[in-house]
Amino acid sequence: EAGVAQSPRYKIIEKRQSVAFWCNPISGHATLYWYQQILGQGPKLLIQFQNNGVVDDxxxxxxxxxxxxxxxxxxxxxxxxxxxxxxxxxxxxSSPRRQGARFGGYTFGSGTRLTVV
Amino acid sequence: LAKTTQPISMDSYEGQEVNITCSHNNIATNDYITWYQQFPSQGPRFIIQGYKTKVTNEVASLFIPADRKSSTLSLPRVSLSDTAVYYCLLNGGPYNNNDMRFGAGTRLTVKP
Incomplete structure (x- = not known):
């Protein structure tokens, strides 16, 4: 199956500018998450969606x-x-709502690396 | 959410077995233990998940003692390509999509 697609792969902007990132989850996955990962740290959850509703922000x-x-x-x-x-x-x-015994955890995209200068 | 504690870094050599231990003293009854692997410039990748005793798949084994206050990820015969950061997390398991919160992980370096 296709993985989680993210774009752009890299982005450099100046401070005070705006930026947007796009994510296309695995088909049929009801749950979608955005994480922020600062260099040298583990990913930090920003927001969780269940279908089109916010579960945790x-x-x-x-x-x-x-x-x-x-x-x-x-x-x-x-x-x-x-x-x-x-x-x-x-x-x-992204993650399916229910996967049963074959649960394989979340599937992550490769991410967008943002540099603010 | 219950917190996990792992060593910050570990070194190993090719062909050795590597065991990474994770401490989770306040694990909840419905928490499962999940391990992820992350290579540079990639998102984390699911390795293994378990609730108690031992779980084994084609990549690793997960050992969980009866009190579930710790767990050990075992990587058999590591190679250079196993150099990565390994994260231990707790979550509600296969039937619960509650969020998973990552710590700093264990940076494993495999040397030739």
Whole structure:
């Protein structure tokens, strides 16, 4: 099966500019996650969607970050305005709602590496 | 959410067995233990998941003692390509899509 697709692969912007990342999860996966991974750290959950509804956005800096998942499929994550500390890899992951005994965990995309200068 | 503790780094040599232990003293009754592997410039990749005793797949084995307060990921006969960061997480298991929170992981370096 096709994996989780993310674009762009790399992005360099100046501080105070805006940027958007796109994620296409595995077909049929109801749950979608966005993680932020700063160099040398583990991924940090930003937001979790179940279909097109937000399940958990407690760690999303809502003053500058926003995310949506229209029609319960693709998702976009936006930062506006960007700060230097937003430099990180933004990872998207998806998971089926129920997988039973053959559960294989989340499937992650390769991420978008954002550099804010 | 219950927290996990792992060594920050480990070194090994090709052909050796590597055991990475994860401590999770406050694990909840419904928590499963899940391990992920991450190579540079890639997203984490699921390795193995278990609830108790021993689980084995084509990649690794997971040993979980009866009290479930720790777990050990065992990688048999590692190669240079096993150099990666390994994360231990707790989550609600196959029937629960609650979020998974990553720690800093264990950076494994395999030397020739």
């Amino acid at each position: 407690s760690q999303l800096p809502k003053d500058r970050f926003s995310a949506e998942r229209l029609k319960g499929v693709d998702s976009t994550l936006k930062i506006q305005p960007a700060k230097l500390e937003d430099s990180a890899v933004y990872l998207c992951a």
